[in-house]
Amino acid sequence: MNGAVREWLDERVPLADLVGALRHKTVPHHRYSVWYYFGGVTLFLFGIQVGTGALLLLYYRPSAAEAYESVQFVVTRVPFGWLVRSIHAWSANLMVAGAFAHLFSVLFLHAYRRPRELTWVSGMLLLLLTLAFGFTGYLLPWNEVSFFATRVGTDIVATAPLVGDFLVRFMRGGADVTGATLTRLFGFHVAILPAIATALVAFHLLLVQRHGMSVPPSVEQRANGDPSAVRQMPFLPHFLLRDLFAWTAVLVVLAGLSTFYPWELGTKADPFAPAPAGIRPEWYFLWAFQTLKYVPPSVVGLNGEFVAAAAMGAGALGAVLLPFLLRGTPRARRAVVWVGLGVLGFMAVMTSLALTEGAP
């Protein structure tokens, strides 16, 4: 029976070719191989987000009058609704953490080098998309904290000269954060961003398959500059089973977090109430939020917040275009490591300062 089904499928779908290709595919095996798994973990969490997000869509209602109540209904009345919502929220945070870990591991292992420039660019765009997913999804439960955090977050865009007012109106669907903003961000969160992300993920994976895993320069040197001399691990089954092991471990962590620390719903947003104390964005935006606090109101005659936001934007653009800005010299690679460590340290310090200030 099994053989008949396989034969039937083989006649119509080139499965044998695909399996054959995977059987011949190999992955470099060296002391830094463990970092290869973060890409897979991020992809796994993206899959969980798609699955749990689709389930939440069955009940979620994107309007200011019903959004909070619909999430409340999901977590209190729908069987396992609490678990689905909690997994969606926790998985989003783990996905951002996984994407950052993947980014810095690729950066420090210099995997952005020729011919993988476009893999790096598509990966960076995926990271920015992940942050956009976080920003647009944060408002959807329409609770007090997310409402005011979104107001603060979109206010920063308003500081841009000339186009600031247009941009903030475009993001909010009006002058202030209202039900129109919720509907708009919902559209971005469930339609526009997933469409772009799916296309980019496909492109990213295609390039990874095309070029294979990058071998770090230090490993290459030990192999006398010949990447093919580096030990190779078969993708099927060796690497895939290890990937599966990592995904299962992440699943255990995710289930534990969702059960023992269910994501809070908070109180419903009241646009007419004063902003409560301790409003702050999600942890992955905290470093930027804290940086803006230290920026003076005016810098060289321009709005200080705008200057800081523009500098961060320029930094992000530089990061996206990194492979095209660097020479392939060992000195340039060393500079990348130091700059990367500096950025990582700055983000860690700013985040811890924000957490310490916000602590009761």
Added chain:
Amino acid sequence: MKRQPWWRLTPTAIALIATTGGARAQSPEEAATTAFRDDVHAAAGVTCASCHTGREGRYDPLPRTAIAPLCARCHSDAAYMRQFDPQVRVDQFLQYQTSAHGRRMAEGEPRVATCSDCHRAHGVRRVRDARSPVAPINVATTCARCHGDPARMTPFGRDAAPPADWSAGVHAAALVERGDTSAPTCSSCHGSHGATPPGVTSAANVCAQCHLREAELFRASPKKEIFDAIGEAECLVCHGNHRIEAPVDSGVGVQDGAVCAPCHDDAGDSGATIRSVREGLDRLSGAVATADAILTRAERAGMLVDAGRIALREAREHQVQSRVLVHAFAGTPFTEAATQGVAAARRAQDTGEAAMRDLQVRRRGLAVATLLVLAFLITLGFKIRRLPDFH
């Protein structure tokens, strides 16, 4: 009241200004001029000469007994006052003449309060201006300047304790600490311009301005007739007057310290009613506390118990209602409200217990799932170790 130009100052005054940087003490006339600049009268076009005789720079002070009649010249003239505010009242002087202050002043006693003592002489502000000494939040402080000063009160045979007593009560807490301007201050019970202590028979009417339901229940109860017969001042017997503390359930009872104890003992129908009311109050308080505790535990564990919180709010409303119904001094309406409150609290407790059971199910489910996944992980680990060596 005009300030001297600098070229007319004496050498001594110039030396004083030079040595003190100009920060010399103001003369009474200068202080009055400065205060008058921010006065509602100045804004309305009233000048120094409107009230004072004399000439500019040296106006005569007014005798205290003449102040109220002087203010009344304008403030009792409806036609004149209407041009500033068509709604303004013009009966203040009439009321003042009926007050303890006004009657004594009319007898020639200048130490009692007149208009300027409460409103200030210069720098008068509207009552709704929070900086006014007669704004609701400042009234008690203004009255206490005299009524809290034993040196001023003793000659009149008055106790100086009421302001301090009021400050220790629930009304002061509501007004001063919570900023609730609907909470009563001195003038709410005693009146302002017609200030006088309410008599024994009218004290309950004063309380009933706000505590209407309690007053209705009391008046319909057998207590009303008894209190009238023995000349007791209704509310004040149990709650006191100035130092009104938050009522507590333990005040109902015949034990030492309870408010019923001075008149009642454990015997007879009244003793049984008091016991039954107290038991009802305690049962309801206990049910509310138990429900609140379990709902709080469930919430801390991440469970949503909004239905329980709504039921608990209902229980608390019944608790407030049953505490009010104590003023009927009978078992029936109270018992009904207390029973409904206990039932609502039980519903809240049930919600909390269901949430805790649900939490246990979740955790057990997770434990089983985790064991299965761990077993899968271990199997996977073994499988990976047994894979053929790719080296």
